[in-house]
Amino acid sequence: MTNRTLALLGRGYLGLILFFLYAPILVMAAMSFNASAFYQLPFSFSTEWYAKLWSNREILSAAGRSVWIACVVTVLATAAGTAASIALFRYDVPGKRVLQVLLFPPIAIPWLITGTAMLIFFFGIGIGRGTPAVIIGHVALALPYVIVVVTARLATFDATLEEAARSLGAGAWTVTMRVTVPWILPGIVAGGLFAFAVSFDQFVVSYFLSEPGDTTLPVLIYTSIRKGFTPEINAISTIIIAVSMGIMVLAARYSNFGGER
Amino acid sequence: MSGNLARKDRTRAALLLAPAYLWLTLAVFLPLSAMAFFSFLSDVPFGDRDWHVTLDNYRAVFESGTYATLLWKSLKLGMTVTALSVLIGFPCAFVLAKVIRGRAREAMFLLVILPFWSNSLVRIFSWAIVLRGNGVLSGLIDAILPWDVRINLMFSPTAIVIGLVHSYLPYVILTSYLALQAIDDSLIEAARSLGARRRTILLRLILPLAAPGIIAGAVLIFVPVVGSFMEPRLLGGRLGTYYGTVIEDQFVAVFNWPLGAALSFVLLAVILTILALASPALRRSQR
Numbered sequence: 001m002t003n004r005t006l007a008l009l010g011r012g013y014l015g016l017i018l019f020f021l022y023a024p025i026l027v028m029a030a031m032s033f034n035a036s037a038f039y040q041l042p043f044s045f046s047t048e049w050y051a052k053l054w055s056n057r058e059i060l061s062a063a064g065r066s067v068w069i070a071c072v073v074t075v076l077a078t079a080a081g082t083a084a085s086i087a088l089f090r091y092d093v094p095g096k097r098v099l100q101v102l103l104f105p106p107i108a109i110p111w112l113i114t115g116t117a118m119l120i121f122f123f124g125i126g127i128g129r130g131t132p133a134v135i136i137g138h139v140a141l142a143l144p145y146v147i148v149v150v151t152a153r154l155a156t157f158d159a160t161l162e163e164a165a166r167s168l169g170a171g172a173w174t175v176t177m178r179v180t181v182p183w184i185l186p187g188i189v190a191g192g193l194f195a196f197a198v199s200f201d202q203f204v205v206s207y208f209l210s211e212p213g214d215t216t217l218p219v220l221i222y223t224s225i226r227k228g229f230t231p232e233i234n235a236i237s238t239i240i241i242a243v244s245m246g247i248m249v250l251a252a253r254y255s256n257f258g259g260e261r
Numbered sequence: 262m263s264g265n266l267a268r269k270d271r272t273r274a275a276l277l278l279a280p281a282y283l284w285l286t287l288a289v290f291l292p293l294s295a296m297a298f299f300s301f302l303s304d305v306p307f308g309d310r311d312w313h314v315t316l317d318n319y320r321a322v323f324e325s326g327t328y329a330t331l332l333w334k335s336l337k338l339g340m341t342v343t344a345l346s347v348l349i350g351f352p353c354a355f356v357l358a359k360v361i362r363g364r365a366r367e368a369m370f371l372l373v374i375l376p377f378w379s380n381s382l383v384r385i386f387s388w389a390i391v392l393r394g395n396g397v398l399s400g401l402i403d404a405i406l407p408w409d410v411r412i413n414l415m416f417s418p419t420a421i422v423i424g425l426v427h428s429y430l431p432y433v434i435l436t437s438y439l440a441l442q443a444i445d446d447s448l449i450e451a452a453r454s455l456g457a458r459r460r461t462i463l464l465r466l467i468l469p470l471a472a473p474g475i476i477a478g479a480v481l482i483f484v485p486v487v488g489s490f491m492e493p494r495l496l497g498g499r500l501g502t503y504y505g506t507v508i509e510d511q512f513v514a515v516f517n518w519p520l521g522a523a524l525s526f527v528l529l530a531v532i533l534t535i536l537a538l539a540s541p542a543l544r545r546s547q548r
Contacts, residue, residue, distance in 0.1 A: 010356035014369060017353045017434075021376045021427065028387035039390065080280035087277035091270055099282065106289050108536065110488025112505055113296075113525045114289060116512050120299050120522065121292035123307065140288030143281055172273060201380040203491065208512060218382050225386055225495060234390070237383040248378040252371055 025241060032234035039231070049235040059220065059236055066200060066217040069131065073138040073199040078192040080139070081146030086180060088147075089154040090162070103144040111204035114141070119208045133209040134216065138202055142195035149194055153187025186254045193251035201244055293529075300522035318523035328507070328524065332531070335504035338418075339487040342425045343479050346433045349426070351475060354437035355467075359446075370438065377431035385495050388424045389415065392496070416498030424496045425486055433478030440474025441467070476542040484532050504528060 031039050035046035053059055088096060106114065115137070122133045157180065165175045181188070203218040210219055217240065224233055299305070300319070304312040322328045357370055376384065393415045414420045444467065452462050490505030497503075508528070511521030 007360050010352075010360045014353055014356045014361070017349070017430075018369075018372060021373065021430070024387040024391045024427070025376065025379075025384065028383075028390050031390055039393075080284060083277040084281035087274045091274035093274050093278065099278070102282070102285065102290075105293075106285065108484065108532075109293075109529065110485050110505075110532070112488045112490055112508055113529055114292070116508065116521060116525055117292035117296040118288060119512060120518060121295040124295055136284075136288050140285055143285060147281065197378055201378075201382075203380070203382045207491075218380060221386065222382060222491065222495075225389070229386075229389065229393075233386065237380075237386055240383055241379050244379040245375055248375055249371070251378075252374075 028234050029238040029241070032231055032238045034231065037231060039229075049231040052232050053235050056232065059217070059232070062215055062217045062220040063236070065131065065215075069135055069138065069216060070196045070199040072135055073142055074192050074196045076135075077139045077142035077146050077195040078188060081143050081191060081195075082150050082181075082184075082188050084143075085147050085150040085154055086176065088151065089157070090159070090180075103147055106141050107144050111141075111202075115205040115208040118205065122209065129209055129211045130214065131210070134206050137205045137209050138199040141202065141205060142198040145194040145198060146191035149191040150184060150187045153184045153190075157183050190251045190254040193247050193254065197244055197247050197251070200247075201240075296522045296525060299519050300526050302519045305518050318520050319527075321520060322523050322527055328504070328527075331502065331504045331507055332527070335487050335489075336531075338421065338425070338489075338493075338503065339483045341422055342429065342486045343483045345422065345426050346430050346482050347475060347479055350430050350433035350478070351437050351471075354434045354441055357434070358438050358441035358444075359449075373434050374431050376427075377435075381428050382491060384428060385424050385492050388420065388427065389495055392420050392423070415496070416500060418497065418500060420496040421493050421501060424492050425489065428492065429482040429486065432481045433475065436474045436478035436481065437471060438474075440471040440477075444470050473542045476539055480536065480539045483535065487532065488528060 030043070032049055033045055033047065034040075035044045035048060087093060088099065093099065118133070118137050119129070122128060122136070127133050127136070161179055161183075162175050165179045166172075170178070201218065202216075203222060206216045207219050207222065210216055215223075217236070221233055221237065224230070301314050301316065302312050303315045303317060304310045306312045353373070357366060357373070361369055393413070414423070449462060449466065452466055457465075488505050490503065490509045493501035493503045493506055494509075495501075504524070505528075508521055508524045511517045511524065
């Protein structure tokens, strides 16, 4: 085989993979515009299921709660994570390696284990289930992502700039806010978008920590799917996928996540 | 004077680090400790329940064959999904890293990674729509093949594997891509000019150099799949009882938290062992 045929085969294979990754999502989206309540073909276009969403108070309030929680998580995780990244970058902190290793458990341990452990502990200390517990859990899951992304951006920052600013008489706060933060801003924005996505898409931890009847959107979808499918779930799922993919396209533009450029 | 400044720096560093690490302590490390404690209790220590310290939960986990069987079933599921993802994902990463160039590569890479950052629950649900009897897949195959076939993959182990591979495939593509991209093209060129065949280049040059990336991807897939419960529930139906779903049941249906904690800790021990075994490769892939 010549190199050209091989390259062509490779492209075809990549196309197949993309088909595998996107086909079910597109089918789900298409079915949310199909009039039939039982996913029957032939397809007839209708926005009925989206209209129904608007009058479904349960879904609307869960969606509102999900967005609100994700915003709070974004602010908290981005602030705490950026502060920690700057400290790890600027100061020769004792035990730096340990601090970096401690970021892995929230990412590496299955959420089933983290989520049930949080449930036990929050019950024990009186926080219990509910929105505050969900927020505490989500921030912990989002923090490592923020720190990793902001630290990656800090690696491109020239530390002598801070020294120059300091030698010109700027205090630590001024140096941070006028020199360091503007430089790493794209990293902070990307980290914040990751935090939003982690929280908005989080199912497992929310599932164990939220109060029945007072849940986030993914938890509500899970419980409704187990009762049976309706195209209404397709409609809300299509909206969720569109939102989270949009956020990730933004995050990729602000970080180097999309590979070298 | 300089000691004074260093102390000031240390205070600043501590203040900057405190929010993040106190938060992780409160929300991750203390809960994991609490869970370890719970796994040795006879009953939940809330209200006026009677409880004492016991090994009964672990005895229940190890002595009844059910949990061992389910753990093995989950480990097998993890191995199947990991092997399939590596086999499917590595060639894809290779095409991305070595065949496609320029802006097209950037766009393709983003397209491959994007689904991974979208809601996993929703993607599993989308497979349920595709795979259900009288669903899209069965209709499609019925339309293509002349004879009458009724395919209903829904609520089968195959459905669970398909859904999980779909969920975790981007991981191994991402890590393999990063490893492959680090391989200098001139190295491949040199091997070729010395007369090495394509097979030799792949087996003796590319695979060894990309191995840390492949192993990292495999671990990133294996660990969450062994602990999965939502995917088996939604795509496996009544056949979808795995180790993860049993843990879920202890917390949301049976309310035997101490047993659930013991089951979780056994799973954690298995996973930590696997991570420890893979850590030399993982460390190399970080460079």
